[in-house]
Amino acid sequence: MDYKKELQVRFRVESIFNKTEDExxxxxxxDDYLEEREDIIFNLVEGIDVKDMEAKIAEYKRNNADSIIRNEAKKAEALRQKAAEEVEAGVPGPERADVSGTAAAFQDGAGAEPHQGMEYTAEIPSGAAMASTRGTVPLTAVGSGADLATASGEQTRDQFCDLFAAMPFETSASSTEAMRKMKQAICKLETEEGRTAGLSLQPQPGDVILATPPKCGTTLICAIAHSLRSQGDMSFEEINIVIPCLEMAWDSGLKDLDNNNQAGHRPRLFKTHSWYHDCPKGDGVRYIVVARNPLDAGLSFYHFLGGWFFDPGEISVDEFLQEFMLARGAPVNSMQNASQWHNMASWYPYRNDDNVLFLFFEDLVAHHKANVDLIADFLQVENDSEELRAIAVEQSTIAHMKKFPTKYDEHVLKEARNEACGLHPRAGLDGRSAGKVREGKIGHGAKALAPETLQAFKKKWDEVMLPSTGYRSYEEFRMGVNTERGRKFSEESTSSRIERMSPRARCEID
Incomplete structure (x- = not known):
């Protein structure tokens, strides 16, 4: 038998058919489940009924996308715990298993004997890279491989544990001192106590959680939703006070979210950047999810943190995306942020649920009024009317929001956490940061990036979103979901409509 081929096939199939006995x-x-998995592996290795086997795999991925991602995260968490235990026990780095199961077999060479129940760390050795296929939803584990060996050999136990306790985890390797300092500072933006408190919220029936990856229209959706539920009330000091961010509210001074009254406005609104698995659940709770083209979100993320966590020009946009945004993966626990791709993939299986409204940033901009109507219909606020919806449209335009910059500038969080992050107390508030509301162009992320960065984005999509959704690109994904939901908005495409809009209308409200 060709063991190298078997290992490649086994790695792929076991990363998809990854349920455990307790399920x-x-x-x-x-046992029947394992037997079926072994039959698929055998047939693929021997070249028997390959088309039928691939069809079976594709159908399984479509029906089990959520559990595939969840179980991969569980494996990574188990590995993390094992590594921490070995560090505590004083096991030298070279003697510790930095990879296990399938990945270890690849590392040992083609002659390694495969065994049942193989596992792999999120970061696969280079020798196993060829085994990665579009059917795999890989994880980017924290401190795996050589990083763990370095941690055990050069850091104390406390330092190693601090590495995993950082909020959020940003522990991938850094090529420059500026990038290292940025990650170190961001890890201190949230505390473990604060993040845990927020994600432990017990939402009440009727609550609405606005769930978006970073820089995917969070502020825009907040402005629309708050305007609708408050009859256009603009008396709030800062948007995050009346719509608390679950991960950051406690550290900003909002320590009792369960009893957060939000000035009496209903429904209560909360926002989060967490993926589905970490987002609070409850009977009667609803969710508005917003996705965005990762290229544009990445460029916006870069401008948002520039002038706050690093000086403009100190870190290049390609370096930022390669070593920060693309370095994120599937969280190993609730203390880590999901990549944008894993975030979107985790919410995708629920896109058609009655308590979920799945939207896209590009449509919020190009079809503003139509999307305000969708949100209003979903929220079902009291005293709804066309006049109220018109107010919400106006109050969520860039022209209106720029009249009230301090209401959308994150100043409450920055003033509370800048010094803890090792930053100047006024960092991000002195005019150098792009802030939350800025003018830009949708679709220009691709024009600003190096070819290798664009290729890395494509690879990330193929590894995470393609097997989870079946869509080959973001635009195909957006159009597919809108078609499923019966949304036409207009006969012309969103991209063509945006290109004809004025630079001011072509806004980013992140």
Whole structure:
């Protein structure tokens, strides 16, 4: 038997058919599941009924995308715990297993004997890279491989544990001192106590959680939703006070979210950047999810942090995207941020649920009024009317929001956490940061990036979103979901409409 081929096939199939025994009502059902998985592996290795096997894999991915991602995260968490235990026990780095299961077999060479129940760390050795296929939803584990060996050999136990306790985890390697300092500062923006408190919220029936990856229209959706539920009330000091961010509210001074009254406005609104698995759940709770083209979100992320966590020009946009945004993966626990791709993939299975409104940033901009109507219909606020919806449209334009810059500039969080992050107390508030509301162009992320960065974005999509959704690109993904939901907005495409808009109308409200 060609063991190298078997290892490649096994790595791929086991990363997809990755359920554990506790997910079955009886052991016999689990045994049947394993037997079916072994049959698929055998047939693919031997070249038997390959088309049928691939069709079976594709159908399984479509029906189990959520559990695939969740179980991968569990494996990474188990590895992290094992590594921490070995560090505590004083096991030298070279003697510790930095990879396990399938990945270890690849590292040992083609002659390694495969075994049942192989596992792999999120970061696969270079020798196993060729085994990655579009059917795999990989993780970017924290401190895996050589990083763990370095941690055990050069850091104390406390320093190693601090590495994993940083909020949020940003522990990938850095090529420059500026990038290292930026990650170090961002890790202190949230505390473990604060993040845990926020994500432990017990939402009440009727609450609405606005769930977006970073820089995907969070402020825009907040402005629309608050305007609708408050009859256009603009008396709030800062948007994050009346719509608290779950991960950051506690550290900003809002320490009792369960009893947060939000000035009496209903429904209560909360925002989060967490993926589905970490987002609070509850009976009668609703969710508005917003996705965005990762290229544009990445460029916006860069401008948002520039002038706050690093000086403009100190870090290049390609360096930022390669070593920060693209370095994120599937969280190993709730203390880590999901990549934008894993975030979108985690919410995708729920896009058609009655309590979920799945939107796209590009449509919020190009079809503003139509999307305000969708949001109003979903929120079902009291005293809804066309006049109220017109107010919400106006109050969520860039022209209106720029009249009230301090209401959308994150100043409450910055004033509370800048010094803890090792930053100047006025960092991000002195005019050098692009802030939350800025003018820009949708679709220009691709024009600003190096070819290798664009290729890395494409690779990330193929690794995460393609197997989870079946869509080959973001635009195909957006159009597919809108078609499913029966949204036409207009006969022309969003991109063509945006290109004809004035520079001021072509806004980013992130």
């Amino acid at each position: 079955f009502v009886a052991k016999t059902a689990y």
